[in-house]
Amino acid sequence: MSRSIARLLSTSASCSSSNSSSSNNSKPVVNTLESLVAMCKRRGFVHVSGEQFNNGLAGAFDYGPLGTQLKRHIADAWWRAFVERRGDVHGVDTPVLLHPRVWQLAGHVEHFADAVVECRHCGASSRADHVVGAAGDALDDAALAAHIVAHRASLACAHCGRKDAFGDKPPTRRNLMFDTHVGAAAAGLRTYLRPETAQGVFATAKHVMYTLRALPPFGLGQIGRAFRNEIAPGHFLFRMREFEQCELEYFCTQADLPAQLHYWIEFTEAFLTEQLGIPSARLRRRPHRTADDVQPTDDDSFVNSAHYARRGGADLEFRFAFGWSELCGIANRGTFDTERHNITADDGSLLHVVEPSLGLDRLVLAVLDACWRPRLSLPAVGGVDPSGDASIQRDILTLPAQLAPYKFAVLPIRKRDDMLDVARALQRRLMQHARTDMDVTTSIGKRYRRQDEIGTPVCVTIDEQSLLDSTVTLRDRDTTKQIRLTTDQLLDRVKLGSAFTF
Numbered sequence: 001m002s003r004s005i006a007r008l009l010s011t012s013a014s015c016s017s018s019n020s021s022s023s024n025n026s027k028p029v030v031n032t033l034e035s036l037v038a039m040c041k042r043r044g045f046v047h048v049s050g051e052q053f054n055n056g057l058a059g060a061f062d063y064g065p066l067g068t069q070l071k072r073h074i075a076d077a078w079w080r081a082f083v084e085r086r087g088d089v090h091g092v093d094t095p096v097l098l099h100p101r102v103w104q105l106a107g108h109v110e111h112f113a114d115a116v117v118e119c120r121h122c123g124a125s126s127r128a129d130h131v132v133g134a135a136g137d138a139l140d141d142a143a144l145a146a147h148i149v150a151h152r153a154s155l156a157c158a159h160c161g162r163k164d165a166f167g168d169k170p171p172t173r174r175n176l177m178f179d180t181h182v183g184a185a186a187a188g189l190r191t192y193l194r195p196e197t198a199q200g201v202f203a204t205a206k207h208v209m210y211t212l213r214a215l216p217p218f219g220l221g222q223i224g225r226a227f228r229n230e231i232a233p234g235h236f237l238f239r240m241r242e243f244e245q246c247e248l249e250y251f252c253t254q255a256d257l258p259a260q261l262h263y264w265i266e267f268t269e270a271f272l273t274e275q276l277g278i279p280s281a282r283l284r285r286r287p288h289r290t291a292d293d294v295q296p297t298d299d300d301s302f303v304n305s306a307h308y309a310r311r312g313g314a315d316l317e318f319r320f321a322f323g324w325s326e327l328c329g330i331a332n333r334g335t336f337d338t339e340r341h342n343i344t345a346d347d348g349s350l351l352h353v354v355e356p357s358l359g360l361d362r363l364v365l366a367v368l369d370a371c372w373r374p375r376l377s378l379p380a381v382g383g384v385d386p387s388g389d390a391s392i393q394r395d396i397l398t399l400p401a402q403l404a405p406y407k408f409a410v411l412p413i414r415k416r417d418d419m420l421d422v423a424r425a426l427q428r429r430l431m432q433h434a435r436t437d438m439d440v441t442t443s444i445g446k447r448y449r450r451q452d453e454i455g456t457p458v459c460v461t462i463d464e465q466s467l468l469d470s471t472v473t474l475r476d477r478d479t480t481k482q483i484r485l486t487t488d489q490l491l492d493r494v495k496l497g498s499a500f501t502f
């Protein structure tokens, strides 16, 4: 394992669980996350930003051409489902820099913090819940402190590895917001890079209600960047310091709240499985533990929630390659924000807010993780690769067609002018409808495997016969099944949206 991959994967104990692929297993196993990270770099999905400078900046990533396409397709799917196709939801786009008063009102200046412990040996900071391990995200500050004291002898520092690293000192809270100055630094206004997109929505909601004459229930959706100065970024795209959020703030009356909470948890879960192809067997719900309904801290079926959360919300957790962890949350924000921004119904009563909040980069990771099949041995079904190697091991990314960076790859079997002309003409026609790659390098078998690895659902092969009768061979990524069609029939299928199943 290269050093940079090891560093990407190394992080807190809280995310590793007993069902993660273990490196001390004596059997040679494919480490799914490791091979995924390597593929992402090799093929231009994602890699560490500024890697050439001392291994890069922790928690910052560059999306390459394929990763950018994938991320955009996921964002588009979210926008379509949560905003575009709903009469009750509208889109907004608010700034990263908001008036500092917003963050005071929101409680972020006071509460948006992690409990942190410092190593007595090397001075490095760690999140207290990570030090405690898998149960850490269910413990409050007092329980974390008690656990650390009770287990002090065995607790090791993740940075220097030494035991008894934290002594008896209780954790301190460290704010996660990046602060900055607007205007000339000395005289300027001190504010923060937004740690969530939601507050921009609350600050503008009254104006939107006025311009649209919107009555509850209605929602405002937004996709945008957020910034958190995480103590321990890690697990690749899982915990980053700069990331994108897809958030919906749904405003409703108190009477409507329980039904809306139920609806949005179900809706979000259906979005993940139906639109993003995430298997439901790898999803689970974990209800929020909140201040107005304190559940026992030793019950880890609950997960700790943010300072604004009220009873009834839940996290949707995904079984990542490194174990179960939060994929997204549906929070009951109650009247926490509407009280501060005076957002009311016509009768003057405060509106309540349900907030499905999804991290876009985390969705990218979950989709990649769910679809990545390294070294899969799969014989051809109903067809044979021209190379005759259809049953050899392949790495496949089984992306749903609507998310794939390329929908088609046009592969002329020989690098000959007449075949290249036909291939280019077909690529141009397909490009009117869907992004299409063209590859003329190396053997056809290797080109198939390259497209399998980046998730292209259909390869279109041009051969001698194509020059005579305008027919081409379509090859299905997952089954390797092949059919022969004329280019016009292919284009008809593309227009009808039926080119991906045969």
Ligand SMILES: [Zn+2]
Pocket: 119, 120, 121, 122, 123, 124, 157, 158, 159, 160, 161, 162, 165
């Ligand atoms: Zn240390």
